[in-house]
Amino acid sequence: MVRMKFLCDADRCIDCNACVTACKNENEVPWGINRRRVVTINDGKPGERSESMACMHCTDAPCAAVCPVSCIYPTEDGVVLHSKDLCIGCGYCFYACPFGAPQYPQVGNFGSRGKMDKCTYCAGGGGPEAPGSAEEFAKYGSNRFGEGKLPMCAEMCSTKSLLAGDGEVIAQIYKERVFKRGYGSGAWGWMTAYGEAVRV
């Protein structure tokens, strides 16, 4: 069975932020919303590594479990989607998310949050809108997945560091890379997101 995942090869990421730009452009997300970001560990020190991170579409997604209105759910491809019609902007999913993925537009004074926004794996939304419709695009962004395409961030990655696709396939690609070049710092976040690391 196909299970969609992300894998960022930290030994290839050059912190170019093309994935961030691609995501913003493809989904036309509003100002202040960052579905994907690049975090640099040990910046300026030996062993510096960068890592592109968005929603990892976790197995047993903690955001879905804590949502008080149950608006987050996994699709049969393992993509975690949510309905903005049902979201009340309580912020619980951000507290539960191990990857800081949920984003909230500022809609009023103080800390009032709007409807949660996050990476949809470029698979449209979890609401009642027709897949690929203009209404769906306005709320959730692109639905490349429905056209048989992978998320824009991974497709635009200049060093093919960010991989998207079936978990077994991208894990195999990563394993072959590590085997060939002789090193690899592991699939970051996999243990937390999917409960398994990529063993090489």
Added chain:
Amino acid sequence: MAFPVRVRLLVVAVALLSIAAAVPTQAQKRGPDGAPNPTASVIDEQTLLKQSPRVEGRVDIPDPRAGVLIEPAGRTWQYVHEVLLHRASAVIILGTIAILGLAYLSVGQIRIAEGRSGKKILRFKAFERFAHWLTAVSFVVLALTGLNLTFGKVLLLPVIGPDAFTLVSQAAKYVHDFTGFSFAIGLVLLVMIFFRDNLFQKIDLDWIKQGGGFIKNKHAPAGRFNFGEKLVYWFSMAGGAAVSVSGFLMLFPFFGFGIAGMQLAQIVHTVVAVLFIALILAHIYIGTIGMEGAFEAMGTGEVDLNWAKEHHDHWIAQQLAK
């Protein structure tokens, strides 16, 4: 001439040695093909997570929250909130209701022993009652809207469906956010009005020794407030302060606190709120159906003279002496 040359050689040797010592030995590691191994100096995710609960780094976005790359504690928070707190809350609230129900069935309403005298005496002034009811109404609204956020998806969502439930929850969230302010104001008023009369005194020891009025033929002495009421007061003030502080932290998310602070604030808010609800359920019980003549004190403000003599003998003596 030979001596300076030796010194010079020594200096060069020391300099070379110190350079060699300064170069990290990892940089010398090589991969199987002989090429330098760039990950030799890299610590992997699991090592980082052993050093710190979160993997953090620099991020281009002007938002420090985005710098947290991996934070497995999110799953822990989910387990604590979704499993432990749900179960404990259900047990505590249902347990309290069951105990109060049993108390009513076994003891029933505590009657005024000598019956009503027909004479009334003012126990709470209008402003005191206002402060109480401001806090009380706010509390009930906060409790119901708060419980909806925790148990609504189990109890209400299957009944009214997702769209209606979102409407209710969205409204409940806003009501909860704003009622928090009136609750906090009521709390401050209660602290100012009732602080002095709730300080513990020697008479409280006698009250405990006499069984707090629960033993039929013993009389438990009390001033304006008895020991039990004082406990309710102090627990309420402490609980009120805790839910208010943690609540305002959540009202202004990430204002000076990181993700761990927010998770802790949410857990403190839930735990204290549930215990607070249990306490107030008991308070409501004893103030209404649990005891004859008690509700009037906060209702009209006037209590029956015999009720006052029975439950607050020292206070009524002072009032009558005035």
